[in-house]
Amino acid sequence: MKKVIEVRNLYKLYRVGDEVVRALDGVDFDIYEGEFCAIVGTSGSGKSTLLNMLAGLEKPTKGEILITGQHIEKMNEEQLVKFRRENVGFIFQSFHLMGTMNAQENVALPLSFQGIPRNIRMKKAEEMLELVNLKQHKNHLPNQMSGGQQQRVGVARALVVDPGIIFADEPTGNLDSHTSEDVMRLMQRVVKEQKKTLVMVTHDNHLASYADRVFHIMDGKILKIEDRRENE
Template sequence: MEAITVKNLYKLYRVGDSAVRALDGVSFEIHRGEFCAIVGTSGSGKSTLLNMLAGLERPTKGEVVINGSHIEKMGEDDLVRFRRENVGFIFQSFHLIGTMNALENVALPLMFRGEAPKSRLKKADRMLNLVGLSRHKKHMPNQMSGGQQQRVGVARALVADPAIIFADEPTGNLDSHTSEDVMRLMRKVVQEQGKTLVMVTHDDHLAEYADRVFHIIDGKIVKIDVNTPEICDGGERV
């Protein structure tokens, strides 16, 4: 079964008397355990598409099927439950809580699921080890670099063991060297944890870490590139 299937997806916005097509008949499939990048300039429709996949916006028309569930047909309560049980998010702005240390920030999604404190902190501890922050567990966000904060963000996205991770410009606030480190980490997570990762970016270079790259222009997928294993694994660029 595919992780994500999108069929004939449209999103229209009213602007005065006219309608703007943010998505214009998009169809594709994403396989389980695949890292896909959606690449486009500002206004191309890439963020709207990510919001549709995550159930944060409803399509005007079309289908979004995730792990066999039609999320476009779900009510709000069912959507909230579905996201909590199936989806992890990595944000551009980290969205860490400043009054919590790294361990507490990572454990937060498990608190919303009603998990006991001892259990959720144990899982958060393991995730911080996974992302290379074993020495920063007690650090507050303002005591960490941008790259370290984003690693906390990756750990938080993973802690509830979601099948799918959505990343919205995850390196947008990082310098180029740190961006490469975070991309290698995300690539490693996909390979070792068997996650499906969908990333939105405007950066063609960062998209080279993905297995496939969906190029979106004016709400349409105009091209899909398949990257070679050498590039995907962060090897020498050719």
């Protein structure tokens, strides 16, 4: 199996007053192509810091992060922006949809940053909405959709740029448990059908159980990596 993400000896130290806080304390792991991985831990465990590092949104104090063979910890801001645009999709807890745009326009938005012509953008956005079973809502504004529908628009938007890797930060944090299950099943399906690598951060052990592998993190260290595929 091909390694997509390699993390070596990763540290993130913060100074808080006179104390040094180790948000990440020597983390090592690999994530493979087409894998759904969940990073699970309580608030303050280091899971969000870890996701931000993988996405190149924060720099490590020391250590290496290779994504598709490229050292992202060595990139400058300009290189990182380009790298994210070409390789990564994001799904956020708070949807981040534009209120004045309909579902299709919201999904097409990342493509406009790539300078893709409008007719192609809209066609691709429609295909992605079909993938997440929302084609019939393509003309709806966010406030005309339920939370679960909005998050499925968020999933479609992450997929529209055809990224190899998707990062999801508490993607069901604003949804009720039934809707959360629907979104998790959708994400599971997308990973398999589209052969994407998905890395999700969550505090919820039950939601983490949808992943192929679960990384349990506490006090900036990975305590154990649980392979769900072996259990099934």
